[in-house]
Amino acid sequence: MRKLPTVLVTTLISIVDMATITILFCHGNKFKHHLQQGLHHFSFQRSVFDLFVFGFLRFCLTMGLSLSVFRYSYDSIYRIRKIKTVIFIASLATSIYTIIKLLIRSEVPGTLTDKWFWLIFSWTHISCLWMSLHCLFLSKIYINIEVNNTSINKEDGDEVEREPLIGSSDEQSDQSPKTTAKVTIFRLFSHSKPDIPFIIMGFIFLTISSTGQIFIPYYTGEVVDSIVIEKSQKKFTQSIIIMAVISVISSITAGCRGWCFSLAMARLGIRVRNRLFGSVIEQEIGFFDKVKTGDITSRLTSDTTVMTDTVTLNMNIFTRNLILSVGIIVFMFKLSWRLSLLTLIAFPIVLGVSKVYGEYYRDLASKVQDALAAANNVAEEALSAIRTVRSFANEDGEKDRYRTSLDKAYKINVKQANVYAGYVWCTQLFELGLTVAVLYYGGHLVLTKTLSGGNLVSFILYQMQLGNCIDEIGEVFTGLMQAAGASEKVFEYIDREPVVKNTVKDIIDTESVIGQSEDESDKISGLIEFKNVTFAYPSRPDTNVLKNVSFTVQPGEVVALVGPSGGGKSSCINLLEHYYEPITGQILLDQKPVQEYDHKFLHNKISLVGQEPVLYARSIKDNIGYGLSSDITIETVQHAAGMANAHAFIMEMEKQYETEAGEKGQQLSGGQKQRIAIARALIRKPVVLLLDEATSALDSESEHLVQQAIYQNLKGRSVIIIAHRLSTVEKADRIIVIDKGCVIEEGTHSELLRNNGKYASLVQRQLLQTEEEVEERVISHDNDRLGVGIAKRDIGLHFRSTCLITSSSWH
Structure with missing residues (x-):
């Protein structure tokens, strides 16, 4: 907000507030007379002098805040932001004081017919609301301070940010400062739009069920009156029958309500998990270099569970208690407006405590989820490398690491428990005090014949029911804050845009490529060009692993990349696969940048066989046909396995092509995994074949079989081989030596x-x-x-x- 307009408006309203409260206090005339009466003959029950004093103090406070902001912008707004909670409490206390004054004044006959009292009573509440808003508006003013030709922009809760000073301060004030995006409850609810039919049905059943529950205390009071006061059998029987019918209808509709919301909750959970996994799986490889698998797994499991279950469940609880609260308040005012006002004083206090508690609890919940994600990452890392753990006898070490991670989460859980205990103490003590006050005041009303005994019983039942509703609403707010904390990372991953985009710029029918003959699908020749490529990994942006690299692979040519480890050979493969994008330069395939090809088409034309190929816990057939259509024929799979010298050992297995490979292919030997990986690459009929140390970890016999499978299928394909062994490299058409990110030699063996x-x-x-x-x-x-x-x-x-x-x- 801009300073000058805000200060002028708030000052004007403060003057109007003071003028109005003065006119109402003196009834429009004889201000001096009413002032003297208030000073010398003040009566809490009859006089409104205290409300006038509150108005004058309110005027002094608001005017002082406005003038201080106008005179000393930065320091004043900073202080307002520090004390705004105190001002909110003061406004609330004034409103509560005014309500208590009304209740005590009502004990004097004839005092409630004074129209001037009702006007000043109403205006006091309006003014208290205005004082809170006045403080909020002033705290939201943007501050622009010129310091050494820079502008310091600050808003509520933001750190100081220096930006180049451009133009006037008014132009600067229109620029929103950077703020951290916070997940809102409305964002959580927005994901439930497809479930609106179930939610509407649930709300209908919920309304019927809650409405029925509202009448139970009322008819309970009727039963008490019919027994104790009227001694009427007919009224007693009629009230019991009505209560029974209402109870049956409420029970049936409550069950239907639970079914609708449970189904909506399950659908929401599946939808959020699908969106999260779909977003994560589309991210660039650099994202997975920086984010650990255990962290992502935690978001997919615990965070989405907390998020979806809490939102749907709390939406159900909140709506039910809201309907109950509205109905209960209506009946409470019908029974006794005096006791109702006394009870409703609790609302703002409970909401204030819940707000403070909920914000702190949300931060703790977010920290708990982060700590659990770290623990899950430790467990996932240990379990995925269990053979290494066992070979080094480090089971105790891994248990200690996991226990340490859980201890961090436990310490935060202890803080949560302490905060929750304090919250329960405050609310329970306040409810107990309120119950005692209602019993005392209600008994007084019964003794003065203002309220009947049966109505007092009904009111107390309503008050207890309203107290439960307030408790559950407070817990709902806390639960929603917990869901918001858990969903921050979930939404961050869902909203994240990949840095390396797989945009379809080259329109190619990728679905028709698989299964065609080589002549039909050969839409690229295999010309590969690296032009002045400089590259650094996103996780190490200050270290260039490739420096101005240029080389060409002609169609059908076999080129070997050699050089010391860490020289940048595998980085060339990663760039050609479009896992990353270079800082400068281009990687061309048939004279077109690789990023302009459709992702699916590109990786059907380029196949990679790595040093440690990853197989999945599926059958050998599914591993060979991975990524292809599910209706691929066994003959096609067998043909690819035959080209890879894998068919013979597969047929020797008991279940042949239906044999399970095990997690990461652990049921197979290194040579067998490599040959299955080659079959997986060849089944796509690639134009470009990439071999990244495909035989370095194998024994002589396995290396011979794998090399035989490779070299008998190179014809007509552009091949890039990364290898250290002379037996692999010397067969290449051309050898490119890369050292420290630079091409230093090129030629034949x-x-x-x-x-x-x-x-x-x-x-x-x-x-x-x-x-x-x-x-x-x-x-x-x-x-x-x-x-x-x-x-x-x-x-x-x-x-x-x-x-x-x-x-x-x-x-």
């Missing part, structure tokens, strides 16, 4: 050996490892110095001849 550069040193290092093994064997068999010298000479000849043979065989 023989060309790079003749250059005697980084690649030659890598090859020499592999061969020297073999030399050392041979030397150790020679020494163990013959300690003769001559024999050792001959062996070393033979090894040197072996290295040189290997290079020459490799070079000549390549040509």
